[in-house]
Amino acid sequence: MVREIMRDTAFLSLRAEPATSADLPVADDLLETLEAHKDGCVGMAANMIGVKIRIIAFLGGGEYMVMFNPEIIKKSGPYEAEEGCLSLDGIRKTKRWKSVKVRYHNRNFQIRLKTFTGFTAQIIQHEIDHCDGIII
Numbered sequence: 001m002v003r004e005i006m007r008d009t010a011f012l013s014l015r016a017e018p019a020t021s022a023d024l025p026v027a028d029d030l031l032e033t034l035e036a037h038k039d040g041c042v043g044m045a046a047n048m049i050g051v052k053i054r055i056i057a058f059l060g061g062g063e064y065m066v067m068f069n070p071e072i073i074k075k076s077g078p079y080e081a082e083e084g085c086l087s088l089d090g091i092r093k094t095k096r097w098k099s100v101k102v103r104y105h106n107r108n109f110q111i112r113l114k115t116f117t118g119f120t121a122q123i124i125q126h127e128i129d130h131c132d133g134i135i136i
């Protein structure tokens with residue numbers, strides 16, 4: 001189900017809770033909502049659809065991907081980026097890392113480790129920040 005985009009910065013500033021397999025329907029709604037906004041949006045965290053749970057969805061290498069409980073465990077190559085967010089107005093400056101290693105659960109709640117670089121890494125960092133209540 002496509003959900004409404006949360007724009008309340010007080011809500012978006014709250015840390016999200018760990019996801020469990022009971023939250024799989026939230027991931028489906030997140031993907032559907034992301035696809036509905038594909039013209040201007042390449043990633044979304046569950047709190048952007050009003051659910052305070054650690055799930056992110058994003059477009060990486062032409063494919064949609066979902067991560068449960070994503071965590072950056074290694075990062076390198078800091079740089080200054082400019083980003084927009086569907087929940088906020090305008091473009092803002094923020095610090096990002098060129099390469100990030102992420103630990104997350106897949107849909108079967110198996111632990112996965114993967115390194116991402118470039119734009120995909122940037123999207124993931126933005127969405128994991130959302131899970132921690134950090135907005136650009």
Ligand SMILES: [Zn+2]
Nearest residue numbers: 084085086087
């Ligand atoms: Zn955002």
